Amino acid sequence: MAVEAFAKTNLMEDIDDDDDMPLVFKRSSTTSKQNQSNSSSQKQDGRSGRQVPDVRSPNGQSSSTHKVKTAASSKASPAVSPLTSPKALPLSSRTSPAPNSRTSPAPNSRTSPAPNSRTSPAPNSRPSSSAGNQAKNVNQQSNIAPKESKQAVEPKSEPNDEAEDSEDDKPLSARVPSGLSKSNSIHANNVLGTSTSVQKSRPPKKEDSDDEIPLASRFQMKSSAGASTSKFSSSEEVKPKIRQNGLPSATVLSKRPPGEVKPAAQASVKKPRLSDASTPVSSKQPSVKTEKKTEDDDDEVPLSQRIKKAVASASKVSSVKKATKVVSSSMKKTKKKLKKPKYSKSSKLQPSSGDGQKWTTLEHNGVIFPPPYKPHGVKMLYKGKPVDLTPEQEEVATMYAVMLDTEYLTKQQFKENFMNDWRKILGKNHVIQKLEECDFTPIYEWHQSEKEKKKQMSSEEKKALREEKLKQEEKYMWAIVDGVKEKVGNFRVEPPGLFRGRGEHPKMGKLKRRIRPNDITINIGKGVPVPECPIPGQRWKEVRHDNTVTWLAFWNDPINPREFKYVFLAASSSLKGQSDKEKYEKARRLKDYIEGIRSAYTKDFTSKDPVKRQIAVATYLIDKLALRAGNEKDDDEADTVGCCTLKVENVEPVPPNILKFDFLGKDSIRYQNEVAVYEPVFKAIQQFRSGKKGGDDLFDKLDTSKLNAHLKELMPGLTAKVFRTYNASFTLEQQLTKLTQGGELADKVAVYNVANKEVAIICNHQRTVSKSHSVQISRLNEKIDELKAILEEFKVDLARAKKGKPPVKGADGKAKRNLTPEALQKKIDQTNVKIDTIERQIETKEELKTVALGTSKINYLDPRITVAWCKRHEVPIEKMFNKSLLAKFAWAMDVEPSFTF
DNA sequence: AAGAGGACTTGGATAGAAAGAG
DNA sequence: CTCTTTCTATCCAAGTCCTCTT
Known part of the structure; x- marks a missing residue:
């Protein structure tokens, strides 16, 4: 009930308000946001994003489409609403966010735009991680902000009316967003009072300076502060963020947002694994895994066949390249490719059979090793004097020298780890004792000049080199799976080097030693020739014949011997295509359950059982914000979190009903967002935080296995990551429907990119701002x-x-x-x-500049949505998918134009 | 219930190629 | 045609989730 109430109320309010407002929060543009905010400060939240109107429409659609039904909607709606609305919003909002540029853009931004600020911040300019980090940080900020914005947007969630119907269908994120708006409304209602008080307890972050605070949050803050209800006022606030990089708060920058110091508590101690069984055990031959079902198969045709066709057509298409071709036509399974007629095509196995068998016959040529080290003889200096090094010592010194211009070398951890490993090779009594006395520049310069030489080669020379390499690698590039020739993904063994972990990785700088044949386990069909070991005098560690797995080879990761590095088939293979399709079918199936799932967790927000309450809230966050599950991590990994591992300091409740998120997620990418949530959620979060320290687990009674076990009870095969896929694909389809209006080809392409961008923002796919x-x-x-x-x-x-x-x-x-x-x-x-x-x-x-579109396109967006849209709007599929995507999504090329996710 | 082990997906960075702009 | 800018393909790190043990 309550839920509904809000939802509705929210919706309404949100909508209205929202409409006015621009989306305040987009991540990207913190600045931009500002603009928006100004204008219609109030709504800002989600609204703007939401573009309420649109949303509604969508809803309508959705509702019509699916089931949503009223009744349901009414009930579900609460939950739903939030979600749904959001999405719509986000886009618009985001777009708007771009604020700077867009809104007021021209003038200000132009000149020396904000961008600089970011960039500049990254003074260090380190390339890699550190640099990256900084950059990221910077970006992050910006990004973050944007995100926030998004979220803010979300609030719009309730688009109200629409919410009901369609919303269910919509991904939460979409909906929820409305939160803010909602929140406004909400708190107006009641939320406020209570919630506010609670908050205070939170600890740690240092946000004193606004700087640190994410833009988005700031807005909110303001809004809350001032007129509680709504909006943020000025954009200025936003700006602050930018500042970051540099100066003021160094802290801010750092990737790890929260306290730098990790409270002991938080550090979850993982248990050290005693032995590393470096050697895998083995043979599990017939462990059959039951699971896989072939669910999908929409088509009767065996996958392999289909794929081939698709590929053929795709490739052909691409080759043809004429824009003229509309996808649909081309897609028609025209002929097959002629390209390589080679495979025999037995196409036997279809999709995964129920027993876990992945293939019947498997042939391949193993892996290719990097060439042995060639000493260059360039001497580095120690205390100003040249030093003689053995080839092995020189090799490691060169690995380090080559990284001289990266940010890694500014990190103490990196240097320490490197020196520890290098010392082992130098020997105890080597002249070189201290890294600080080393001067690697001669080697660095030698390396630079080698690079330059390579660059200066004539194009013929380059081409000859390329062909030479291709010739050497050709035999390793293909495998024959069940009679079909398939591309192998990573047939090159990783070369030795220094480990480049992301974020503050405890192992950065460690030597990643050279992998030899006797480190490698080969998996191949019985009765076919075992690949010959390419290095004379050596042999494979082991040869298996396990058809329940898809890997062709693996070795233990030298940095973490308990883990493996696998050689798999390429993304274009039918084996990968099949599981990809299954992934999307599962996400699609979630549509039928989402309404029930939402109403169930909404009910549990107030459950007396603390475990249930935590599961409900965690599920809500995953659904609404597309957060990752958040498995436990060891101490020897970078300290990042996901939903289940959020710390108290990562989520700050801001009175009426806003949650401010700030944490480092996968790859140490910062996630900052402010979201308006339902009052029960807000209260639950406050309650989860009470009595804990900043570094304590927010969800202390939860982990991913419990969460997933619960999700599986709600829908077969459901896990946390399915929500991300669902959310992304749902949003894409919804945005495309909402934004596509005909026009020129270029306009349609632009629409697609906007939709894609929305998804990327929801999923927090960021990239560092390019140097240029x-x-x-x-x-x-x-x-x-x-x-x-x-x-x-x-x-x-x-x-x-x-x-x-x-x-x-x-x-x-x-x-x-x-x-x-x-x-x-x-x-x-x-x-x-x-x-x-x-x-x-x-x-x-x-x-x-800070949004990466590629990741969602490759991993989250059901390609059939894109293909069907292209067919409906006469857009050549090659405009949306490049060659590798066309190959990867061959299985999706023949969908009907009427396909809906 | 907690871990360990294992397999596979997801992600950002980057180097080199291709496509544009001048 | 030359210099940029954009796009691809790679690389390999870092997540998710499942199963089997203890």
């Missing part, structure tokens, strides 16, 4: 300035021409041709168009 970003932006701004100058001159000439006067002289002092006023007007119009184009370019660039 600010340069690129300023170049574009210069262009605009030039065009504006020209424009002004035309205007002057036009005014003069109207009076019959000749044009003013050009900058070069030469007289210009006399033009008629009409001709001048035309020039003015053309120039304006050019300026607009560049301005739009800048906006897009700014918006996407």
